Amino acid sequence: MSAGRIAIQDVSIRLGTDGGQPGVEVLHRVSAEFAPGEFICLLGPSGCGKSTLLGALAGHLRPSSGSLLLDGVPVDGPDPERGLVFQHHTLFPWKTVLDNVGYGLKMKGVSRAQRNLEASALIELVGLAGFEHRYPRELSGGMQQRVEIARVLINHPRVLLMDEPFGALDALTRVKMQELLLDVWGRIRTTVVFITHDIDEALFLADRLLVMGPRPGRIVEEIVPGFARPRHADIVTNPHFVALKRRCLALLHDDAHPPLERLTPLGRDPVSEAATQWRFAV
Ligand SMILES: Nc1ncnc2c1ncn2[C@@H]1O[C@H](COP(=O)(O)OP(=O)(O)OP(=O)(O)O)[C@@H](O)[C@H]1O
Ligand SMILES: [Mg+2]
Incomplete structure (x- = not known):
């Protein structure tokens, strides 16, 4: 059986429709298919509807038209098989790492011995062996997000939905978390x-990579980076990476959307390129 295939079919979402008003069209006729085990990124400027689309995939809000299917079945409300990770963790402050990670199994009535076994394996998977009996306040932001990922993975989700999960972390921790996430995903291969x-x-x-544009939110381009895996942080200096980055910048900031071939090859060094990123930060 396939597991984790997502079909987004002609989905439009209007928000603020209370009181019989037509509301604002936040997403306009979005269609996409994600294969089981695929790693999809949604990139777009603030307010273009990324969280709205993820919220719909999570089952927290319904499309105004179109349909959302997981393995052929319409998404109908939240379910742990679609695990959500946000920028800020949702751990219980009064529970240890072990009990936070095991909580999803507790809700299913799994015995303490079994859930400790599964939780320990996941805690090790996210690189936190030895921290099982710590409380969230005793961990760094990156460690808390690792626990959060383990907490979601214990439900064996078919889909992992992540909304800027590393947005609150410093740059170095963020890169380490990206590598960790790819490592974890390489082992469990959830979508x-x-x-x-x-x-x-x-x-x-x-x-x-699906690049989205605003007002109303829609997918403006699909990019397949195509870098071999496992990937390492130094690919940011690869010329192909830099060319794709320029393309993304153009998509996020130009209305004209020049085609990739017309982009001039980059002659700058990685340091000035990093400066460019800051100047165009969205
Ligand atoms: N309840 C609402 N009523 C009307 N408009 C709303 C409502 N909630 C969100 N919006 C609008 O929907 C648009 C998309 O919001 P959304 O949070 O999905 O954007 P986003 O791409 O996730 O942005 P960010 O990158 O800042 O998180 C925004 O323009 C926002 O103002
Ligand atoms: Mg958002």
Whole structure:
């Protein structure tokens, strides 16, 4: 059986429709298919509807028209098989790492011994062996997000939905978390839909990158970075990576959307390129 195939079919979403008003069309006729185990990144400027689309995939809001299917079945409300990770963790402050990670199994009535076994394996998977009996407040931001990922993975989700999960972390921790996530995903191969504003992050992580545009939110281009895996942080200096990054910048900031072939090859060094990223930060 296939597991984790997502079909987004002609989905439009209007928000603010209370009181019989027509509301604002936040997403306009979005269609996409994600294969089981694929790593998809959604990249787009603030307000273009990324979180709205993820919220619909999570089952927190319904499309105004069109349909969302997971393995052929319409998404109908939240379910742990579609795990959500946000920028800020949702751990219980009064529970240890072990009990936070095991919580999803507790809800299913699994015995303490079994859930400790499964939780310990996941804690090790995210590189936190030895921290099982710590409380969230005793961990760094990156460690808390690792626990959050383990907490979601214990439900064996068919889909992992991530909304800027590393957005609150410093640059170095963020890169380490990206590598960790790719390592974890390489072992469990769940479908990942990952939202980011950060072009480097999207190009580093994705099998396929969907660039979105605003007002109303829609997919303006699909990019397949095509870098061999496993990937390492130094691919940001690869000329192909830099060319794709320029393309993403053009898509995010130009209305004209020049085709890739017309982009001039980059002659700058990685340091000035990093400066460019800051200047265009969305
Ligand atoms: N309840 C609502 N009523 C009307 N408009 C809304 C409502 N909620 C969100 N919006 C609008 O929908 C648009 C998309 O919001 P969304 O949060 O999906 O954007 P986003 O791409 O995730 O942005 P960001 O990158 O800042 O998180 C925004 O323009 C926002 O103002
Ligand atoms: Mg958002």
